[in-house]
Amino acid sequence: MTTDTSREMLRVSDLHAGYGRAEVLHGLDLRADAGRVVTVIGPNGAGKSTLLKALMGVVPMRGEVRHDGEPIGELPLEERVMRGIALVPETRALFGSMPVEDNLRLGAWRQRHQGRAGMDEALDKIYALFPRLKERRVQLAGTLSGGERQMLALGRALMSQPALLMLDEPSLGLAPLVVQEMFRTIDSLRATGVTLLLVEQNARAALAVADYGYVLEMGEIVLEGPAAELAGDPRVVETYLGTVAAR
Structure with a gap:
């Protein structure tokens, strides 16, 4: 399947989201082009899961979210699903x-x-x-x-x-060999043309499979770039990749 990778499948601009008066995400900007794998890495409590929940319409948010060029920020969960957005939550559900x-x-x-x-x-x-x-x-x-x-x-x-598939910590709680199998599957999904937004604490595996990456800390994007470049960034290596390699 050929996919127009120049087409924006997801565009997020100045996204704020949280729970009640507690704002978790502070003005995020990110994009995912059609047929690409985009990952968001970061520590526990950075707001990664909140980001996916906001994009799915289950957490209050403000800002602009566009899916395949169309604004969806005001749409309920069911309508987002009907437009081709799917989420695999951390809990599996x-x-x-x-x-x-x-x-x-x-x-x-x-x-x-x-x-x-x-x-x-x-x-x-x-x-x-x-x-x-x-x-x-x-x-x-x-x-x-x-x-x-x-x-x-x-x-x-x-x-x-789905046209846009969002994965929340797919490696959580899995044995190392199963994690490898799961990421091979994620990589193979490129051939189907689906766009993947991958939230993952296993930064090494996520960056290895992704085309582009964002580093989310304390509710803000602090680094972004092609996944291969992020994997070689000294700050990413020291903060995220070193801990994975030491397991």
């Missing part, structure tokens, strides 16, 4: 008492007009991406391993065929 395949089907409600054939085709694509989910399609989601739950959360989001 699966229905543990439902089978794997039912969880996946719930992710496709945006595409419900496609009928059974369209649903089956979408499922086949997810099972090709995650063969383990096919093996466990009748298993209850709550009985899956941590890595399998993350696969299911990602697969469910992809069932909606």
Whole structure:
């Protein structure tokens, strides 16, 4: 699939967001071009998850957010989903008492007009991406391993065929080998044309898979640039990459 990478899929200007009187994000500017992987790294409490929640419409915000050129800052969560935005939250938010395949089907409600054939085709694509989910399609989601739950959360989001997919800490709580597998999957999604906004504490893995990166500290962007350049920036190396390498 060819993608017009010169097209802005996401543009955020002067974004302020928070909870009640506590402002967490202070005037953020960022962009993600179509078909690119953009990462936001930073320490705990920097506001990374708040950023994704604000973009999804579940945290109060002010400023301008444009998706594929159209303003969406005033739209409710449901309308943002219908426009092709999906979020895989840090908590996974699966229905543990439902089978794997039912969880996946719930992710496709945006595409419900496609009928059974369209649903089956979408499922086949997810099972090709995650063969383990096919093996466990009748298993209850709550009985899956941590890595399998993350696969299911990602697969469910992809069932909606999003144009913009946002991932909140996809490596959280996963074993190192599973983390490697997850990031290989994220890298492979480029071929589908989806734009990825990746929030991640594992800065080394995030910058290795991303095209462009932002460093978020105390609610403000303090550094940005091509991911390869950030990975070589002395401040990033000392603050983020060194700690990862020392594990």
